[in-house]
Amino acid sequence: MYEPSRRAFVKTGAALLGGATTGTTVTAGRARNRFIVDSARVRPKGDVEIVHRLDRVGLSVVRGTERDVRKLGAKYAADLTYSLDHPVEPESVGGNVGAKDEPLYDLQWDKRDQRIPAVHEITRGEGTRVAIIDTGVAAGHPDLQHAVNVELSRNFTDDSFGAAGPYGGYHGTHVAGIVAANDRNETGVAGSAPGTELVDCRVFSTTAPQETLAAFFGDVLAAIVYSAEIGADAANLSLGAYLPRQGLGSFYGKLLNRTTTYANRRGTVLVHAAGNASTDLQHDKNYVDSSESAQGVGVSATGPVGFEWGDSGLEEPFHSPAFYTNYGTNAIDLAAPGGDVDEELLELPAEERPDGWYRDLVLNCIAVPSFSESGEYLGVTYGYDWLAGTSMAAPQVTAAAALVKSVNPEYTPNQVASALKRAAAVPDGYEKTYYGSGYLDPLSAVKG
Template sequence: MKKVLTVLLSVMLILGFVLPVQAADGQTNEETIPFTVVFKNSTLPGNMDKVIEDHGGELVYEIPEIGVVQVEAPASFAKHAMKHSSIQVASPSLVEKIPEVDSIPLETEGVNLEDAVLYEAYQWDIKRVTEDGNSFDLNTGNHDVVVGIIDTGIDLNHPDVQQNLLPGSKNFVPAGGIDGVDQSETGDITDVQDRNGHGTHVAGNIAGNGAILGVAPDTGFRAYRVFGAEGGAYSAWIMKAIVEAANDGVDVINMSLGGIYIKGQIWYTDPATGERMKMGNDVAEYVAYMRAAKYAEKKGALIVTSAGNDGLNASNKKEVLEFANEQYGPLGYEFVGAGFYTPASLPNVVTVSATGPNDELSVYSNYGPGFIDVAAPGGDLKLYNEYMENGNFDEYLNNRLFEQEFNLSSVPTVEYSYNEDGQIVDYTYTGPGYSWYVGTSMAAPKVSAVAALLFAEHEGATPKKVKNLLQQSAEDIGKKGKDKYFGHGLSSAYRALMH
């Protein structure tokens, strides 16, 4: 079988706002604006349908365990809904995106893919976390401890992740996908096949066991698919997945994703009319995430999340806000207030920064005092950027320099069909493969794997205890003691198991 190795820059971050749709006469069709509604109680009121309808809204998604729903409603919905006694906050819904990036396929036909051959040749990152595999002699995990991977799904046919994929994976992408045009998205809750690659790559970092190895190669996992082929998801889908994973009894929830949420005011200027509209306070998504994370913790699940790939001091709320305005200003948005990376900013999660092959902070990784808990290898872009800027990127590829700084793991290989607007309308799966990625998305799953090993070692441990153990056992790198780049230090499976 032809296998494909792919070099891919994985930058899983930031939000895409859904804009009001323009009607043929140039007027705004307000009915297309999605809102996230958080009720004051952590349950849905009995008269919820009437409350939503009375304010001109239509229910499209609900998370009853935390009192959160998504509705479609006129732009004025939030202003009026906030006055209702049962509603805490209502804000425009957000879409979390995986930006489109180029991939470079490298055929490996005829390459011997026997056990651990790619681990031995390329996985410097896994070797760093396991201290050259020494942690494998102590504990490799088991199927009694489960990691829930909230991502793009899993390649059901990939030999390197099949044996640790447990029954019960779920899909949260509704029919049509994020754009409503993907024919492969039927809303089937059992359809967890990865159309993108990101989720399978994450799974390989955690529990790969074949030509590649993960940090915990015998640990069980389930896939909770919230992203389709195009890599977009409403935050409500993600929060629903957190709740479902917690209900299913997973021990660790890996979230190699995130976005910026504003506590303040959002303004939108209609490009057609020049009208400046007040879109409400974006605290709804943050409150909802807080509830979902607390719900998971009460159920015994520890959330591990990536820090983000913008090279920002994420503890500086002004700096994050300015970055959001730079990104979305051209789209007509203006934010006033404070910016937070979420779920990374939540107090009861483990937030992971990324390091390169020399234990340095990766050039793209977010950081910040009190923001980062621990670090892990996510790969770096120093050589990549150097050769790109000097105009000799072909030399970078021909000399396979990406092997020195990127992370190799499992992926599906797929081909897409597009409509005339460039939207993905279908996909064809062509087989399992392997790819090099780089990003904090690759750092977080290594820490999730270490957390899973700690749950296996300490039966009955609480999420809080495992988080403390992760911090206490981390290898101090960089400035002595806890710092803004690596938190408590580099996560190490060997040190954690010996602690």
């Protein structure tokens, strides 16, 4: 078995659990001078600027003062801002067929448990397209160069960095790698659907301080519409975001449902990370989870404890619910590998944790951007590292959707989702509330 040195994945400490605790736990707030208007027919008045005009779903995103926006004569509300902490930046792994030939495959418990090499004997996801709505996908990563359609990729943020790069951080590249990392380049890791085409839809922007990421709800809606318009078979939203019910849920929920319904009718399966607050979404009345949209597939996270570290054998199996995952019968459609950790270890200083504890997280691609003090983009370092969260679970399902679509090109989004659900099963001894239809089984899904 390939055994990387500890230095090869330096800084795989508590901060990398940011993928589980902060990397996808999004805090919502009201934006200033930016609004979502329930009309696509508005015309600029005063100092109002059109940011996104989404004709297909009858709404606009505008920038301006509320006084001027009110004069537009349509219902509106402040755009929502989402922010998340940027975890410690890991170091790159230097590197220069089939999934098993990838040098880090033995550390990919998620792909091994899903029997991905056997899946690839049937399909690698050829003929499909997947949109990654996230912090940005590094098209230059050695394991993603084959997959990213740079021309179709779009930057939906206000910054000027463009698309197909990790300008908002490495989260989106890790998500993209879970979907489509190259299984035939004898480098790094393998994705579940390496034959699919990826489109980067960047909605997070790096702001000052550079460790802070920010996204707008309006940009996410625009990215969903765009994904549908370019014919994406699936779109991954590892955002874990909530819409506060109190005073907000009705307006924003209506726009979300309208947008996701449009995407579904255009043929795009939307896959949502359920979030990482250990919350029962079915009974929590404070929030509307994004996976509650009528056309979304909500995904919870599972993971092992004790994968190739500690005593022989696993304390918890690969399909056991992760300690952080949100759950709820009406909110979760499928559970998938997202990574877990022994909670007691998180109470220890990093230097006192046993070697290899982080292997219970999900290993895949990262691309770490660097910026000058003035905010100028300086470049990127490519590598691999472990993250955990429903953010890592969602792209497992998104990739599986591409695999099913590849062997059933006539399937509608609902048929793709149904195929995944039929193939899944709730593991013996576990509660349905964590799994919805069950634990993801892409091999059974593609076999039909």
